[in-house]
Amino acid sequence: MKLDANSVYAFSYKANINLYSNTITNKVYMGTDATPESQETFIGDMPSSTNYQMMETSHNVVTTEAGRFVFGFNSIGTSQGDYLSVDLDDVALTYLKSAFSPYMITDYNAEADKGGEMTVNMSFRVPDTDYQGNPIEGYLSVEVFRGTSPTPVFTKNDVAPGAVVEWSDTQAQHGQNIYMISASNSYGRSEVLADTLFVGRDVPETVGNYTAKGSADNQDAVLAWTAPTQGVNGGVVVADELTYNIYSYNISTNELTPIARNVEGTTYTVENEPSDAQRVLYYAVSAVNTEGESQAMAASVTLGKPYTLPFKESFAGKELSTTPWTEVTSNDYVLNWNLDNPDGSTYNGAVAQDGDGGVAYMYNGSMYETFAGAGFVSPKVSLGGTTATLSFWVYNMATNYPDNKPLLDVYVRADDGEMEQVGSYIVGGDTEEGWKLYEIPLTDYASSGNISFAFYGYTGGYMDVIYLDNIEIKAGLPSSIDGVDAQGKEIESESWYTVDGMKVEKPRGGLFIHTVRYTDGTVRTDKVAVE
CATH class of the missing domain: 2.60.40.10 (Immunoglobulins)
Structure with a gap:
């Protein structure tokens, strides 16, 4: 194609492109012949996705010298599986203007009157360079159009290149106002800056x-x-x-x-x-x-009336004796809590901890390893102004996902406030350890009108199931205080964890989970504030 010197052209085409890889690039170049080596001038990027239909696209081509030029569409895939598919049509080159025309308006700002009056205050900076990037000599004229009218609503002449122009439209229309702004000199017009602005009172957004x-x-x-x-x-x-x-x-x-x-x-x-x-x-x-x-x-x-102490839910016979328990999930087809009576031979060796024919369980149905889960929220319970302890049993399994061990997070919500995490437990490992008792003191919530609590279970996929049973809230502190068992049970080991489940050798300043393992196989867990 023959192009004139110091000119601006529109290189336009229709393209149907849909990329499935970020290693594919589609670009437009210009050169003096059709060989790849001569295609040295970058014109623009082609659209990455056109939603399976032809999309009209245009790029500016700015010349300094006249000559014959060839345009090329360049598609490159750098991965072995990349599939290149580009459909093109209606390629055209159209002369627009002299390259000595002012280039682009910048620093645009427009704001409708905040009191609801039909006024728009705007400001912008006129171009100080032409399309070739050279400084503009001489003054510019500025025009602002509103809507589809061919007559400008604002005109200003003798504007110095790079100057800031301010203007108030006191006759804006109620609703959407379309503005188009351009600057011009004797060679031609700049790029048109377009904006749509709603003016006046509007239907409110949500509260x-x-x-x-x-x-x-x-x-x-x-x-x-x-x-x-x-x-x-x-x-x-x-x-x-x-x-x-x-x-x-x-x-x-x-x-x-x-x-x-x-x-x-x-x-x-x-x-x-x-x-x-x-x-x-x-x-x-x-x-x-x-x-x-x-x-x-x-x-x-x-x-409704909150439950009082002692509170107990053991899911006997796969039924709820307290209601309502609610589920929190991002996908109820895959991540959910439910009730069951495990027979000890399905996912692990679990049967109901208290032998009453029912447990609650969290199931992550992801076929591929995906660490995800759901929440199980209790009804409301009144502590009656007393210090109380939340206790529950969890079946500690031999996990099928050692890189994503099953996790149970426990939260308490007082008087419909924010959920606060009060415990976090890894409930599976290399070996199956069976049912373990967990206890959480509720000392901080004694003065609350009521509380609810929530269990959020997470596993690596469909082969791990978290079983939960025999939930109670009773008045009093956990069965063991300060590492000394109230009933004289012999301690086998003690461990400390941060509230997000990280094991530490020695706690220093903050909230920690203190786990005591007894020689009879039972476990006690407390949340402890360490100074």
């Missing part, structure tokens, strides 16, 4: 920091949130103009049932009939202004 908590008696739902600060289109939302709608939410049908409308403020208490039975309820909140209603934000809360 922020939304929480649903139980009341002091855990019968009512106390909802709290923060006001959205902008609209769904990036427009203005004035907090003082917002009201809120409150809904109950059916998670099975995705239905919202109104409870209250046009609520002022950012808290609301849903009053319920007192219930002895606990249940998981869902409530949603949406923000409303003159422009419309936001999407509703939903959250769950367990309401």
Whole structure:
């Protein structure tokens, strides 16, 4: 192709490209003939993915000298399995302008009035070089267009190259405003800077920091949130103009049932009939202004009379005697908790620890080794202002994944606050050690109105199963204090671990897990604060 000197062309084409490897590159070059060695001038990168359809693409070609040039599409794969597939069509070269035209507007900033007025304040820097990168001599003219009108809404002449231009559009339209800005000299126009900006009041985004908590008696739902600060289109939302709608939410049908409308403020208490039975309820909140209603934000809360001490769940007969227990999983087809009555011959030698025909288990169904798991959250329990101990039994297996040993993390949540980790245990190793007792003092939670606790189990894949049984919360401290067994049992060994399961020789400053192994095979585990 013959190109003129000091010119800008658009080299355009349609391409169908879909890359499956990051070792494949597709680029466009220009040279004086068709040999690879002469293709020295890089024009641009081809699109990496076009979603299995032709995509129109264009690159600027800037010349300094006239001549005949050849364009080449270059695809390279550096891995043995790379598959190169590029479909091209409608290749064209179109003259655009002189290369002495100003190049590009920079440092652009535009902001709609935060009070909702129909005003946009913008600033930008005009080009100081042409397309060849040479300094511009002489003044420039600037034009700003809004929408599809061919008439500029702002014009400024005699602008020095590289100068900053500021302008306020006081007649912006309510909604989306499209702006196009260019600078020009006697040779031609710059690249067009395009922007879309929403002006005025907007439909609010969802509320922020939304929480649903139980009341002091855990019968009512106390909802709290923060006001959205902008609209769904990036427009203005004035907090003082917002009201809120409150809904109950059916998670099975995705239905919202109104409870209250046009609520002022950012808290609301849903009053319920007192219930002895606990249940998981869902409530949603949406923000409303003159422009419309936001999407509703939903959250769950367990309401009803908390269990009292002593609390016990042993999953007898593969049934729950306390409810509700809820599962937390990222994939309920693969990672889940359930109830079973193992016969000692399936995944390991486990049978129910207390012989009642039931345990809880965590199963990671990944066929390939993948360290993953799920959570199992208890109903709420009132400690009654006493010091109490959480105890449970876990079957310690011979793991099939020595690089991803089974792990059980334990958390406590007080008064619907944040979950706090109180224990972390490796529950499998090179040999099968069977059922072990774990005890966690709940001293820090004695003054809480109620607590719930959660077991998060993780394994390396489908061949390891974590079995959990005989969960209790009783008043009092663990059965052993300060390394001396209350019943005189002989200690075989003691170990210290960080809360994330790392073994340490000697604890120094912080929270640690202290594990005592007795000569009769039982194990006691405490969470200890070391100064």
